[in-house]
Amino acid sequence: MTTERKPRKDAARNREAVLAAADALFAREGSPDDVTMADVAAAAGVGKATLFRAFGDRPGLLRALYEARLAPVREAIESGPPPLGPATPPRERVPALLDAVLCFKLDNRRLAVALEESGTNSPYQAAHYQRWHGLLRGVLEQVPGLPDGDFAAHALLAAVRADLVEHLAGRERMPRERMRERLAEFTARVLGTAPGTG
Amino acid sequence: MTTERKPRKDAARNREAVLAAADALFAREGSPDDVTMADVAAAAGVGKATLFRAFGDRPGLLRALYEARLAPVREAIESGPPPLGPATPPRERVPALLDAVLCFKLDNRRLAVALEESGTNSPYQAAHYQRWHGLLRGVLEQVPGLPDGDFAAHALLAAVRADLVEHLAGRERMPRERMRERLAEFTARVLGTAPGTG
DNA sequence: TTGCAAAGCGGACCCCGGGTCCGTATCGTT
DNA sequence: AACGATACGGACCCGGGGTCCGCTTTGCAA
Numbered sequence: 001m002t003t004e005r006k007p008r009k010d011a012a013r014n015r016e017a018v019l020a021a022a023d024a025l026f027a028r029e030g031s032p033d034d035v036t037m038a039d040v041a042a043a044a045g046v047g048k049a050t051l052f053r054a055f056g057d058r059p060g061l062l063r064a065l066y067e068a069r070l071a072p073v074r075e076a077i078e079s080g081p082p083p084l085g086p087a088t089p090p091r092e093r094v095p096a097l098l099d100a101v102l103c104f105k106l107d108n109r110r111l112a113v114a115l116e117e118s119g120t121n122s123p124y125q126a127a128h129y130q131r132w133h134g135l136l137r138g139v140l141e142q143v144p145g146l147p148d149g150d151f152a153a154h155a156l157l158a159a160v161r162a163d164l165v166e167h168l169a170g171r172e173r174m175p176r177e178r179m180r181e182r183l184a185e186f187t188a189r190v191l192g193t194a195p196g197t198g
Numbered sequence: 199m200t201t202e203r204k205p206r207k208d209a210a211r212n213r214e215a216v217l218a219a220a221d222a223l224f225a226r227e228g229s230p231d232d233v234t235m236a237d238v239a240a241a242a243g244v245g246k247a248t249l250f251r252a253f254g255d256r257p258g259l260l261r262a263l264y265e266a267r268l269a270p271v272r273e274a275i276e277s278g279p280p281p282l283g284p285a286t287p288p289r290e291r292v293p294a295l296l297d298a299v300l301c302f303k304l305d306n307r308r309l310a311v312a313l314e315e316s317g318t319n320s321p322y323q324a325a326h327y328q329r330w331h332g333l334l335r336g337v338l339e340q341v342p343g344l345p346d347g348d349f350a351a352h353a354l355l356a357a358v359r360a361d362l363v364e365h366l367a368g369r370e371r372m373p374r375e376r377m378r379e380r381l382a383e384f385t386a387r388v389l390g391t392a393p394g395t396g
Numbered sequence: 397t398t399g400c401a402a403a404g405c406g407g408a409c410c411c412c413g414g415g416t417c418c419g420t421a422t423c424g425t426t
Numbered sequence: 427a428a429c430g431a432t433a434c435g436g437a438c439c440c441g442g443g444g445t446c447c448g449c450t451t452t453g454c455a456a
Contacts, residue, residue, distance in 0.1 A: 047435030245406030
């Protein structure tokens with residue numbers, strides 16, 4: 001087993017400072033890649049090496065920020081009450097999950113875009129995507145009449161990809177509630193629960 | 199009006215050489231961004247400046263390659279016979295369009311990925327995306343019972359995004375015909391023409 | 397054919413951002 | 427207080443996109 005030593009307290013403090021600074025910068029700046037690593041280091045009042053030692057590389061920093069923000073949502077999904085929690089019947093849980101993802105991306109647009117475009121490789125290898133996909137796929141496969149949960153999960157998640165959300169909400173100024181509504185309609189159609197279909 | 203002068207013939211020749219070289223390199227290399235502009239210039243037997251003069255910047259080169267490959271498909275869509283051409287009834291044309299996009303991306307995976315990730319800004323501002331979306335949206339809105347063609351068009355196109363296609367076809371080795379089938383099923387569900395729904 | 401702009405060429409060069417090195421400062425333990 | 431381990435920081439390196447400018451080629455015209 002890999003014995004995890006606990007970090008020195010200045011290290012921990014710096015780590016927090018960096019996270020806070022990065023958070024603020026991404027919120028403030030227009031485009032994610034206008035924020036350079038040197039910027040973050042400077043804003044945190046820290047040397048570049050400290051930053052890289054703490055997070056490995058740029059994607060590492062983004063991931064850390066992302067996971068921190070995502071934690072409450074994960075919690076709600078893994079052990080919360082319906083309609084997000086595991087006790088929810090599949091037909092209701094699927095739209096709830098997608099809505100949660102959408103809302104999360106709406107609330108963290110810049111960050112989500114930065115993360116998706118940061119890796120040198122596709123977002124589909126990212127651990128958090130694999131988790132979302134695995135979960136959604138599992139729930140979809142409990143819905144009778146859905147022939148292929150795997151592809152459907154990918155396709156539904158594609159509809160809430162960060163850059164699409166950013167495009168619609170940011171560039172096209174589509175209101176939040178409208179987007180949620182459209183996504184719900186779309187999901188319902190895929191599930192075969194659409195009003196017009198019956 | 200902007201008077202377009204015709205280029206000198208060595209310029210034209212070089213332009214072709216660059217396109218051919220880039221094409222070959224993207225096909226050969228594993229990852230799109232392993233191919234540098236300098237590589238392309240060298241492979242084409244041309245100076246870097248020539249390359250940049252001809253195409254502006256890296257995205258410009260990618261776009262040129264992409265448009266060239268895309269031309270026959272556009273042709274088939276704009277003035278070809280059914281099921282792609284304009285004479286096709288909407289309910290058949292939507293899946294045909296998506297299938298065409300999917301096949302195109304399968305045949306030009308590397309290039310499509312490179313293009314989507316190349317721009318400093320999202321792929322949703324790219325002219326070719328706007329065209330696909332506008333077209334699909336228009337067709338969708340001719341289908342009765344579809345409340346929102348705009349979002350549905352985005353969502354359906356998201357299901358055939360280059361990196362997803364690359365992930366499924368490349369990394370996960372999903373066979374071509376299987377992908378087409380899954381996409382067709384998914385599309386049918388959205389359109390309300392799925393076998394399980396009726 | 398030769399003259400001569402203008403258009404084009406090429407590769408050395410610049411810029412800038414991610415990532416590293418290593419001498420110095422801090423921590424925390426004895 | 428002292429000393430090893432751990433962390434700090436900013437100068438530094440590297441590699442890739444994009445530009446500059448002195449030289450070559452083209453094509454028109456005399």
